Amino acid sequence: MFSNPLIYFVVIPVIMLLGIYLSRNMAQIRTVAVAGSLALLGLSAWLLVDYLGLRAAGADAPMLYRGDWTWFSAMNIKLSVGVDGISIAMLLLSSIILLTGSFASWKINPLPKEFFLWLILLSIGVFGFFISIDLFTMFMFYEVALIPMYLLIGIWGTGRKEYSAMKLTLMLMGGSAFLMLSLIGIYYNAGLHSWNLLEIAQADSIDHTWQMFLFPMAFVGFGVLGAMFPFHTWSPDGHACAPTAVSMLHAGVLMKLGGYGCFRVAIYLMPYAANELAWIFLILTGISVVYGAFSACVQTDLKYINAYSSVSHCGLVLFAILMLNTTAMTGAIMQMLSHGLMTALFFALIGMIYGRTHTRDIRQMGGLMKIMPYLAVCYMIAGFASLGLPGLSGFVAEMTIFVGSFENTHTLNRVFTIIACCSIVITAVYILRVVGKLLLGPVYDKHHEELTDATWWERTSTVTLIICVAAIGCFPNFFANLIRTTFSPEIFKVLGM
Amino acid sequence: MDYSQFLVMKQEIGLLVVFLLVFLYDTFMSKRALNSLQGVSIIFFGLLTVCGFCCACPTATETAFAGMYVTSPVIACIKNILNVGVLIVLVQSINWNNSEAQVVRRGEFLELVLVTLFGMYLMISARHFLLFIIGLEAASLPLAALVAFEKNKYESHEAAIKYILTAVFSSAIFMMGLSYVYMLCGSLYFGEIAAQVATQQVSVLLIVALAFVVAGVGFKLSLVPFHLWTADVYQGAPTSVTSYLSVISKGSAAFAFLVILTQVFGAVYSQVWEWMLYALIILTITVGNLFALRQTNMKRFLAFSSISQAGYIMLGIVGNNAMGMASLMFYILVYIFSNLAAFGVIQSIENATGKLDMTDYRGLYKSNPKLSFVMMLAMFSLAGIPPFAGFFSKFFIFAGALSGPTSIALYVLVLIALINTIISLYYYLLVVKAMFLSNDEPVIPTFKSACSERIGMWVTVAGIVCLGIVSCFYNEILTICQQYGLLGGLA
């Protein structure tokens, strides 16, 4: 079991949990957190290299590093792990954000120990989810990732934290309720006595009528986490109230679980229904894209702006997935990566700004560029990434999505593609609005002039993220190929593509 | 006159022996020796529990008294599960029993607990309604006395009155139903009734009789609408008794319910009681949740939570197969640990400070981090949050419910149950919120809970953490259920 590298994505966090539990002071906690996340980052980087090597050497199984360990033998539930390019990309993303999140919560207060314990529990869920290919295990990790949010927001949050934490938890759990039913339904209706994704997908034995019933549930279940309209309202409140690292991890990684799940479970296992019912969700996600962007235009709280922006961007992820072709899906995964990184950057910066000015209302700030140029420049870069400036990650992802979406010739798809394209303008509007009000212009509050610029740990955190954002933006083909090679033909055989 | 048949009933006999030993010890030993009464009883009972797992466990389905009594690995398994629960309850109650007001009655407490457990054994093993009734009464009547144990508390008496009056009423209804079943089938042996039910046409009389029987057992299980006593009794009863009532009594009743419905009326499953069960489950879960939403007394809160949990337990019966049965048993097992963890904390706090209200729990994490941690685990497990055992039991109970022939109605039922988990999560989180999120100064001062209580909590926490992740428990249960099943059917 421990010869499989993937298992260490869960083992390392568990060891981290133990280490933090035994830590006696802040320094030790930080050491454990940073060392652990570095180890995870190293592991995922190594995995990436090794994976590419294996693929180059001709390994053509849909998933590599497969491992199956029977868990509940009677139900044939296994701890099945395996990764393809998509999962590796996600693992990489998660470990980067965990690392930067640890830096971003360098001075977390109060209860630092508990904070990191919960944060790492959350990351166990995330990592576990991405390496699992057993529906049950996947779902379990999925839920593991959800619940620490409640405490993380509730204890360390700001504002209406209790309300938001509750709302977030309940809505996400509501989604997972649908999901659970759908997964059990898939298990029974596939008739394979197996929870293994690959086997179920290969057999494609779920009755079509049942697919039509189970697919919406699975999609909505994951879609809630992907902030699909109209189930997105947890996102603004939740993100606004969450502490920095949690916002980062949640928006950066957790929301990706939604998109990933929609793809891996809903569409992968029920292609027939996906084809038949895509239009419904296409409309919803298309609305998300524009709706989130428009909503962001009038918000005044930085985190709300970013949360609505996430609704828009994540909407684009789901939107692209529903286009059911390789290009759009590649774009979707790239958008996940891109949005994960840049939204984490955003939230990190917002947290840092908030830590200094103690307000997130853009009407009460201004001219920060003069006071804290480093943070302001980073914010601007994040903004540019968000509005899709070439050379940063947002652009390549969105373009791939648009080109891929346009590939789909249905009129409805075309119309919604064009509507979704409009989001690039609206995004520019709200991003520049914030940049203009917050960073540029004269200094609004004289008291702000004494504030300091970023500290070294804040710089570490932001620089890491910016480098990643730029790396994807400058060398997209590497990531696109990593993802695209993953779409083995069998995924699309039923879709006729 | 083959009296050796008694030997089949190893677990019952063992329990009676423990009961008698405790009884004799309590009656005849000196005052000083009585100080170790609880220790001795727990050791005895512990031995019995251990025996239940190794030597007293039947290896195949065995019947005695012409099929009036049956035991099988499955039945032994559920009994073992109950034993474990009772053991924890006993350990948790040590501190309370040593309190000044209670010390004179601790012998009775132990004896009544053991004897009610005996009743539950009979309920589970009975394959004849007379024996079943006796078991049912033995499991509920002494409990009424237990509920009334808190002498100097008015609530305790009121609770006992409510409990015994409804209990007797429900047994009257139950027996009324039974008399009609007897009229239809001419026998009280489960097997013979089942054979008759299978051959006869479904008649109104059967349905009404079945409804009465369901009501009678549903009362013990506190299914809505037969549940109204639950909250009052749980609130009024001493906490140890409440925890006993909420897990052991409920667990045994759930299994007995399963036995009656599947073994006796299995033939009219899809015609009659499947639909009854749907209605009851939806009502139970929903109403339990809705009431739990606004409770502030912790015991009352857990009472309503346990009502909705009963609804989930019922989902195991809906499957009407071995998978469902295994899920039900596993659910009971996990539920025992989760609920006992919660009650362990409540009890510990109650014994130390007398506080029971949720508002008193505000800021508990600051003064008693470990207690609040245990409480949180219990709440998460009850809510079905992984990686705690509750998640697994919930998942399996849903999987069990859907394991039968697929029908949309079943999916809708499960969906409603799932949506209800959100409401339940809400109120479980309220407790967590009070303990962790509140910025108020803690009401409850820092205190050190008694050793026994701590042991109890450790055991329950270990259960909450391990029962799910360590797969052998569920695997074992499911294997047994699939291999042996109950008497006939369900294999």
Place this chain on the structure above:
Amino acid sequence: MEIMYTIVALAIIIFSILTVTTRKILRSATYLLFTLFAAAIIYFMMDYEFLGGVQIAVYAGGIVVLFVFSILLTTSPGSNSEKLTNRRVWWGILAAVCTAGVTGWALLSRCAEIFATKPAMADYTMQDLGEDMLSTGHGGYLLPFEAISVLLLACIIGAVAVARKR
């Protein structure tokens, strides 16, 4: 036989109603006693003499006496309980009628059984009863017999524990 039946049936009905309607609780206990006697007579008519005997001994002799004692203990003798409100009465009647209705409807669905006439029965002596009680085979009740002893013991312990002063 018919006359006997008529009297008994009327007695059961009338005394039952009186039991639950009289405002003096002690009378209520008394009417209960009469009802129980009537039931005992039915048992005799069914040729279950032992059962009739038990009915009279346990119920009439034990339970009713218990009731009387407890009534005397908890209420001042001769005091009427206050008159029931109409709402309460009508709800009670509604519940009773509904129950009767549903059960009656159910009973009527089984015409074959309910219009059966009394068949002949083999003699059932005390010895048979004793053997049944101690037999372990089909139709033997050794196990319930033992079990109920435990139940009774438990109830004694419970009652003692409850009734104990402190």
Place this chain on the structure above:
Amino acid sequence: MEPIIPILILCLPLLGFLVLGLLGPKMSHKAAGWYGVLSIGTVMVLAYITAITYFFSGAPEFILDGTRLQYVVFNQDWLNFYKDLTIRIGFLLDPISALMLVVITTISFCVHLYSLGYMEGEKGFQRYYAFLQLFSFSMLGLVVATNIFQMYIFWELVGASSYLLIGFYYQRPSAVSASKKAFIVTRFADLGFLIGILILSYYTGTFNFTDLTGSVLANGSSVNNLITPGVVASLKFGGASFMGCSLLTWALVLIFMGGMGKSAMLPLHIWLPDAMEGPTPVSALIHAATMVVAGVYLVARLFPLYLMEEAALLFITVVGAITAFYAAVVACTQVDIKRVLAFSTISQIAFMMVSLGVARPEIHEGLGYMASMFHLFTHAMFKALLFLGAGALIHAVHSNDYTAMGGLRKYMPITHITFLIGCLAIAGIPPFSGFFSKDEILSACYENNFIWGAWMSMVAGLTAFYMFRLYYLIFWWDEPDYGHHKPHDAPWPMSLPLIFLALVSCVAGFIPFGEFVTWNGEPYHIHINWVGVAIPSIVIAVLAIALATFMYRKKNPLPDKVAKATGALWTAAHHRFYWDEIYMFITHKIIFNLICKPIAWFDRHIIDGTMDGLAWCAQRLSITIRPLQSGNVQSYVYVYLFGALLLGGVTAAVVLL
């Protein structure tokens, strides 16, 4: 051709941006400035080498049988979508890209040099140079794009660097809002561009210009400047149409929309006047010479495609003609000298657009195309000259308004002379460069349709008028009180570019442009139609100048009288025909207040309200059923009993009835 020089052309500015951006704060102003100048200087030299190699080496890869070819120096895959749909980052050499390389690097170098003096001592000097380098990089990348998506990428980058440079004085709210406006308006236009690309690429299956426009690679197999039938078929999209126009038309018009945004065509022109909030050298570089002609360049790049859809070309012509006239009229009434120049720029670019729009090979062998490119070239030089001159003036008097100037010819002779040369060039007075290029444009217009010719001649007259109005108001008119610090000529880093550009403006007209740049690569011999076009237009220009002289040479009340006499027209023109107000109304009143706010409200109150409402319902329901738990055991039993009866009764009824 070795790719090393092209790569350096692209990389040096990028490197400059990174170095100045990251290490800038640690550098002294001088070091940063000179680094920038040297970097761009090197690039200029390299670009000249490249252009000269392309035009004059005569190598078979560049020219074959007298036809100039498109040559892809390198083409690196950047992002593959599907099949052949790949974004590549490459370097395409052909007449127009070589031309643009020269123009961009020259102007950029001038501006870099000029800024050494102009921006001296400014806070953020290093940042300024970093952004200039970024802009140069993006613009160079745009013009050498081998495929439409690469063009789009750099198109966006150019927009962003323009945003950064307009907002250079970020503490000034007007600069911030101007930069925002510029970005958002061009973004909106880019939306059209993007959708156009999507349509075009989906149906043709390629992004590559060489495939799209049918010209062939030098190392390709066939020498064929016409579009292959297969491509035509795929381009017509099998007759697919949308709202009465073929999809190709839609695609081309949408792509042109991107050009309209960048080139500030009506109605997307509103950002350009505001963009003058940026430092003046930036205006010279970006908003006069290079970025704003990207739209023209885009159309020129796809010209063979546009030729296939007359409707799209007509659309371009109409938009261009209207814009040219509109901008010229507005320019007559502006006070801010940079605004005048900005509207002049809009008008001149519109000239180029019209020229492209009227170009028809079958009528005049692509004269329009050539003229457009020629004008692009000359306009870049003299407009940069004018802007830099304006910068020198502003530098001297610290104001943008001509009201603060007057009589400056005495104080700033170099600026005066160079500015005058610029004015003569733009007015179309021979032998200055503007005359030649404008003459070609007018010829092309007349040859297409007399109406276009007459219309554009009128605009040319207006041009001469407003430019000399500006000239006189600055250098003659009445001298305001300059106080102790009399204005004086700028230091040499600023004067040098002025002189250089003035020289270029004088001689550029004599370049045999048609030999180098034509739509199909075959040389075109320029011949000036003196009688039909040149003489009349010179006459018109001279008349217009005379009128301007009459009105503005000396301070007199005539201009005010004219303004009063024309009343509403004057006011409207002065307010730029209220375009900004209309946009304000649409964006704020309609989009912001009628879309965004209601959506936000809807989200908070309806969507969120539903979720909260569900919770509220549960709570209400919970309170509603509370009486069930009355505490009275008899009421419990009622519920129990009725529950049991209903359970039995209803089940019986359902099962058996």
Place this chain on the structure above:
Amino acid sequence: MEIKLLYYLVPSLIMFCCGLYGFLTRKNMIAMLISLELMLNAVDINFTVINRYIFPDSKEGMIFTLFAIAIAAAETALAIAIIINLYRVTKKVETDEASQLKG
């Protein structure tokens, strides 16, 4: 007139319903218990007559009744003990009084 099974079942049902009525309406707990006895007795009668009329060969109904009587006795004893216990605390045996636990 032949005495049919129904003729016994109907009085027993009436007895049961009377007990029900009493249990639901009486305020005194002991009166409620008395009503409960009526219900239990009705069940006993049912068992007995059904046994005698339909299944005369088996003794199950009769023996069930026998046990039921014992159970009823135990129940009553315990219930009365608890009632008296309550009486000692509150000096009341009315159900309306004992309704403080609610909600």
